[in-house]
Amino acid sequence: MTLLDLKGIETGYGKIPVLHSVDLRVDENEMVALIGPNGAGKTSLAKAAFGLLPAMRGSISFDGEDLTGATTARRIHLGMAMAPQVENTFPELTVDDNLLTSFSTLAPEDSAAAVENAYALFPRLAERRRQSARTLSGGERQMLAFACASGTKPRFLLLDEPTTGLAPTIVHSLVERIVEFKDGGASILWIIEENPLEVLPYVDRVYVLSNGTVKAETKAEDLLSEEALRTLFFGLEE
Ligand SMILES: Nc1ncnc2c1ncn2[C@@H]1O[C@H](COP(=O)(O)OP(=O)(O)O)[C@@H](O)[C@H]1O
Ligand SMILES: [Mg+2]
Numbered sequence: 001m002t003l004l005d006l007k008g009i010e011t012g013y014g015k016i017p018v019l020h021s022v023d024l025r026v027d028e029n030e031m032v033a034l035i036g037p038n039g040a041g042k043t044s045l046a047k048a049a050f051g052l053l054p055a056m057r058g059s060i061s062f063d064g065e066d067l068t069g070a071t072t073a074r075r076i077h078l079g080m081a082m083a084p085q086v087e088n089t090f091p092e093l094t095v096d097d098n099l100l101t102s103f104s105t106l107a108p109e110d111s112a113a114a115v116e117n118a119y120a121l122f123p124r125l126a127e128r129r130r131q132s133a134r135t136l137s138g139g140e141r142q143m144l145a146f147a148c149a150s151g152t153k154p155r156f157l158l159l160d161e162p163t164t165g166l167a168p169t170i171v172h173s174l175v176e177r178i179v180e181f182k183d184g185g186a187s188i189l190w191i192i193e194e195n196p197l198e199v200l201p202y203v204d205r206v207y208v209l210s211n212g213t214v215k216a217e218t219k220a221e222d223l224l225s226e227e228a229l230r231t232l233f234f235g236l237e238e
Contacts, residue, residue: 008058
């Protein structure tokens, strides 16, 4: 069953569109990757899907409900969540308070349990629970952003480059946590720019975005080699 469905989406900043007639869907319990070079429009697509950028044309629906003009709050109510690429934590709040703020829609006992669950998944965050998010490393901040977005158990999660710029061991453990979350029944749209081969083995389908347009949609298994990826990206540069 289709959960997120974008049809003919055009969006941008001011009057200038940066996405052109984009069609993309994510099915129930599916892991979909969105890959493409810097500036392709990946973050803009995520923002449009989450209601942070208005759709100039086209339609967006989630679980059959038309959300084209709906607020981000409505999307969260329906079970969507997002871990943004940047500005994804409150820098002056402690790790504890970042989690509690993200879980404020839960009942108090559920919120406390969600915080403890986040610390069980990420022991590094537990060690830093009283530190402000500003003092975390890049990897720890991505762990916190993912823990905040996933801790309310959304049905659908948008992840905007959670592993870009991180050390390989951190990438590995974060990827494991994300895959476990998907295996619990959620759907994920995962934006990847760096090291796609770390993530593609866990992905079902891939969209390739370039210059604001979907250039290809393919099964992840067709892209599982350096050569296949090189051919794909070489094609984009022409
Ligand atoms: N806040 C903004 N105001 C104006 N243009 C923007 C803004 N954010 C992004 N853009 C432009 O939109 C295009 C797509 O950017 P973005 O969606 O961030 O791409 P990606 O995430 O694939 O790197 C780029 O040309 C970028 O310069
Ligand atoms: Mg981006």
